[in-house]
Amino acid sequence: MDEFSVNINAGNGYAVHIGSNLTAECGKIISQVVGKCRAAVVTDSNVEKLYLQPVMKSLEDAGFDPISFVFPAGESSKNLHVLSEILESFADNGLTRSDIAIALGGGVTGDITGFAAGVYMRGIKYVQIPTTLLAAVDSSVGGKTAVDLSSGKNLAGVFLQPSSVICDINTFSTLAPDIFADGAAEAIKYGVLTSERIFDVFERGEVRESIAQLVSECVAIKGRLVEEDEHDNSVRRLLNLGHTIGHAIENLSGYTFPHGHAVAVGMVMMSQAGERMGFTENGTTDRIEKCLIRNGLPTYTDYDPEDLYNAALSDKKRSGDNITIVVPKRIGQCELMTIKVPELFDIISLGAQR
Ligand SMILES: NC(=O)c1ccc[n+]([C@@H]2O[C@H](COP(=O)([O-])OP(=O)(O)OC[C@H]3O[C@@H](n4cnc5c(N)ncnc54)[C@H](O)[C@@H]3O)[C@@H](O)[C@H]2O)c1
Ligand SMILES: [Zn+2]
Structure with missing residues (x-):
């Protein structure tokens, strides 16, 4: 091995x-x-x-x-x-x-x-x-x-x-399969962030056989971001892809909805919102959804956008009137976007439209 x-x-x-x-x-x-x-x-x-x-x-x-x-x-x-x-x-x-x-x-x-x-x-x-x-x-x-x-x-x-x-x-x-899937969500996140290769392995369902290499590639990506920004003031925030909405889902569920599962839904919603804004390459959301389903993860939530927005506002990553979100450009590339807090409601609403 x-x-x-x-x-x-x-x-x-x-x-x-x-x-x-x-x-x-x-x-x-x-x-x-x-x-x-x-x-x-x-x-x-x-x-x-x-x-x-x-x-x-x-x-x-x-x-x-x-x-x-x-x-x-x-x-x-x-x-x-x-x-x-x-x-x-x-x-x-x-x-x-x-x-x-x-x-x-x-x-x-x-x-x-x-x-x-x-x-x-x-x-x-x-x-x-x-x-x-x-x-x-x-x-x-x-x-x-x-x-x-x-x-x-x-x-x-x-x-x-x-x-x-x-x-x-x-x-x-x-x-347990659910706990493995929770980690898979974070690994798929690295794929969406910077590595189409990692994403492809999850998309093809060839995870267990190449798990050591996958973990090493994920760790290398996290390591690069941490080295550049150890105290979470700039590029390390890319790691929050799917987390603003994810945290809101966890919060609304009273923390019964597992973290990785919530991040999975958050990634889909950010990509969906990005596509509707013309920022994200068409078809990205579809690929993310199929990949998540293949790996035992959910892709949507029934929570109301307004409730999600209010729950997201309690997140500690907000600073003053602004909030920084992570939006996929395509599989393997994402960007940080700083928006006014109320604009987050529009993004969540766009992401929730199916
Ligand atoms: N520090 C960070 O940067 C960072 C990043 C992401 C998440 N977190 C934190 O990580 C926590 C979630 O981590 P987690 O999902 O590993 O939770 P966890 O540590 O509770 O583990 C999940 C469950 O799996 C069991 N378990 C662990 N290893 C096992 C094994 N090999 N075989 C069978 N069962 C096993 C545990 O007993 C537990 O019941 C959260 O508290 C979150 O805030 C921290
Ligand atoms: Zn996480």
Whole structure:
């Protein structure tokens, strides 16, 4: 099976390793970037049963002194309470500034562990071992960490790049189809953004057989945008394709509609609006829709444009009277467009017309 390594020049610079059976190799890989130390592995209750044991063994074999912290699986654990439990456990186990945290799991685990690493003793190193497709292609790279507050998602966090990312593609074999599809939506997003090649693979339904290469191509795209704009002030915002409307759908559903599924619908609506404005090449929306359906994703929502607009306004990415949206030009090319906030209503309405 193929192995890939992508270098990200953000933070102190780090490699993203992508390949088969890497959970069993993680100790060796981590020892290339940090000396022998105590390693606090944070994981959720589902991933614990599947992958904690081989990770602990690999760390022990490589001379680390690993401990583990397990929290209940699910977005509802991404909060300040669990964060504080993680920090207390680091302290109880005597972690020092030269020790490391390891996030083993999906985006929830990565986000909360990264945050804990960022604030424990004013910052220790951490490593990401993503086990969902979404975490592999998106959340494990780029250094955004977070927990949710009662008034919204990801409202508290720090920027902290990991020291290494280790993606074992074999872990995807245990993902429920819906969770795999959620990650596929973000990967298809990279295709629409900058790579018709990635899009083609999803369009043809040849995903599982080339997953390692696909993940490496997605990570390389995210890496380039993060390198250019680490703190999300300019080109990194392209990664928000489908997210303004996507977040509104998630919000209206009370966060029961999965993130990737919501982004899928958001991408279709932006492309539809773009075609109707004469900005997007004709036929783009049709291709996006067919590709999403082929990959088990939805393409429309019944929510009213007015409700979507109001929910979108609560998004933190708004600045003053303006909002920046991402509109496809064609498959493989998108542009940032800064519009007046009320114009977003027209875009959503155009996108909702079928
Ligand atoms: N930091 C960022 O840049 C960034 C980017 C995108 C998303 N996110 C965040 O990521 C989170 C969503 O990530 P997610 O979808 O990975 O959620 P998640 O971590 O909750 O994982 C989804 C589910 O899959 C289970 N799971 C994980 N790996 C598994 C495996 N290999 N086999 C079987 N089950 C497994 C988990 O236990 C969980 O139930 C959100 O909180 C979102 O805000 C962060
Ligand atoms: Zn996303």
